[in-house]
Amino acid sequence: MPIQEALCLLETSAEGLSESEARNRIQTFGYNEVAEKRSSPILEFLKRYWGPMPWLLESAIVLSYILGHYVEVLMIFVLLTVNAFIGYAHASSSLEALELLKRSLAVKAKVLRDGSWVVRDAREITYGDIIVLGLGDIVPADAKLISGELSVDQSALTGESLPVDVGASGIVYSSSTVRRGEAKVVVVNVGINTYFGKTAELVRIAKHRSHQEEVMMAVVKYMMYLGLTAIVPVSTYAMLMHRDLLSILTFVVVFLMGAVPVALPAVLTIVEAVGARELAEKGVLVTKLESIDDAASIDVLCLDKTGTITQNRLTVAEVTPLSGFSGKDVVRVASLASKEEGKDAIDLAIIECATAAGTHTSGCRRTSFMPFNPSIKRSEAVVEFEGKLFRAVKGAPQVILSMCKGTDRVTREKVEVSLAELAQKGYRTLAVAKSRDNVLEDLQLLGLISLADPPWPDSKSMIEEARSLGIKPIMLTGDNVAIAKEVARQVSIGSNIIRISDLQGLPEREQTRLIEENDGFAEIYPEDKYRIVKLLQSAGHMVGMTGDGVNDAPALKQSEMGIAVSNSTDVAKASASVVLTGSGVKVIIDAVKVSRQIYQRMLTWVINKVTKTVQFVGLLTLGFFWTHDIVISLLGMSLLVIANDFTTMSLATDNVKHTGNPNKWNVKSITLASLMIGMMLVVEGAIALFIGRHYLSLAWGELCTFLTLMLVFTSQFRVLTLRERKYFWSSRPGKGLLISVTATTIGFVVLGVYGVIIPPLALSQVLFILGFSALFTLGIDLPKYYAFRRLGL
Structure with missing residues (x-):
């Protein structure tokens, strides 16, 4: 069905619903959730009298009655009832805590209401709502794409491990995970009518025997x-x-x-x-109770750098324009290659910098936008200004340099020197380029933008205390070695930082030895984090893993104690066994x-x-x-x-x-x-x-x-x-x-x-x-x- 026909059928538009209309639809169709079946409290209490240990006491009651020992009958019955009451009372409080926990971990969605983007719980999404989806989001309801492209993981629905690409007018299903891209979508099904049918399954909180x-x-x-x-x-x-x-x-x-x-x-x-x-009083929510026991045994703590050791709150630290351009030129073009709705941390930092610097983009209209794509390491936009088109691009310096064919050798060498100096400061650096008017393939390098992601104030003390408790901290990051070493120096995690590629081709025993001996690994990919956790476990270690992004989810789920830090993505929270609710990471040590x-x-x-x-x-x-x-x-x-x-x-x-x-x-x-x-x-x-x-x-x-x-x-x-x-x-x-x-x-x-x-x-x-x-x-x-x-x- 064409998107315009779908919008008409849903009685909505690309501008979304009003708050009043959304409330009316929720009253009519219900919340975007599936009510869980609850058993009778009386039945739950009576179950406490059934089982091997209750049977033993009940046998003693029967035998005592036969023997005429009525005082013993009363005493044993009191003992049995006290145990039943304690078990029932705690089970009831656990259910209440579980509901609070689910609400704490509730999936959020960015929805267009009354012409403005607002954040709402997934249960408040209704038919005809316009929402935006980006990397790491869990799709809150069945939805049809209006614009943009997505690559989604539907393994929870179909069992297929490969992502599915969805384009304009395509459908994404509730509980799918966005692996790449960005799109504006319209909600077509909610609650029990979704393909998945049960959003409560987004957070699987099951108690396994520890x-x-x-x-x-x-x-x-x-x-x-x-x-x-x-x-x-x-x-x-x-x-x-x-x-x-x-x-x-x-x-x-x-x-x-x-x-x-x-x-x-x-x-x-x-x-x-x-x-x-x-733990709850200290800001730690436990989603899998067995992790409380496992936390006592962990002897290795793998720390994802971004968002765990550092705040994942990027700010523009330095702007380095090339000859012929100003800092404002660089920031202006970079902001055009960024988009606030996508919730990307780098984009938000650049837009914040552009706003603070008074860089104006009035008169510019983006005709297309591609958010940052990890596989090609850049984002870009085609912009119309005064009747002419130009291309704004930002991304990994080496990638952008390779696209700027006209950059001479001297300029390239200067850029390399600047990159090395900035890396020594622990900055994450992007290159910014712009095409000449109406010649979109002819890119010209404008300069560099450096971003700093400062460590949490308590990261250093947390690492020192972990060592004092017999836990070896290991830093994992996708950044280059220079940045990794600078951050490691700031938090005193150690100086032995190597590239993950140094492990390639080595026997598993040798890989494990290097993991145990070094303090951190740089330039890693998501599958590397998972592999490091598996190798450590195969060597007999109990592993804790912290993270906040979708790329951390496999390792979080594999580890004995997966810790999602505050402001983690929905996928990270769903994969972790422990979720931190406050800023800072020292509460990990409290756990x-x-x-x-x-x-x-x-x-x-x-x-x-x-x-x-x-x-x-x-x-x-x-x-x-x-x-x-x-x-x-x-x-x-x-x-x-x-x-x-x-x-x-x-x-x-x-x-x-x-x-x-x-x-x-x-x-x-x-x-x-x-x-x-x-x-x-x-x-x-x-x-x-x-x-x-x-x-x-x-x-x-x-x-x-x-x-x-x-x-x-x-x-x-x-x-x-x-x-x-x-x-x-x-x-x-x-x-x-x-x-x-x-x-x-x-x-x-x-x-x-x-x-x-x-x-x-x-x-x-x-x-x-x-x-x-x-x-x-x-x-x-x-x-x-x-x-x-x-x-x-």
């Missing part, structure tokens, strides 16, 4: 194995003693409740929520520090849980063979789980220090350290059992209370010991953890003395087991310190 979660699940599996290893011989022994089935089942449930980390989902949830909140703190909190939880399981399983097994009975009641087990979970959940806000080196999970070291500490605590349990049975001559119910209190008090002091990798007094616990430990300890002292739901003990006996647990648990601090140091924890 390495941390895989480690957690491995720990759960090993603890289950440990529990089953004890259950089999004990159950066999019980059957040989002709114990009834219900008592054996009770023993099995008690064993599994002690071994399985019932609070794991809640703890992971709370830790992630706290970490995400901390690394917070992630390392999260690692330390989860490491404490894992070691504490494995240690507790070893102690509990060991004591229960030893106690059964010693006394021929279960030394911890089902109710006591429920109380122990509640006490332990109440305290360990507060680890999410514990006061921890980030490490000075990248963190990596070492399951072998964690297991060995936990086994060693756990076995020492089994000895504690055996001593307590001996004292309670033979010295205090406690009745059976009192003995169960005595051992339950020992396990509860030990769990509180154990957390205070294990949270610190050195001696327990080396750092102060978080306020929440101290309150939890204090409240739990006091609560169980009262419970032990007054009984209420368990057989009571004398105050002296409760205080004795409290002191015994404190001295024994804190006494393992010295061997713990040496074990952690020896095993690298």
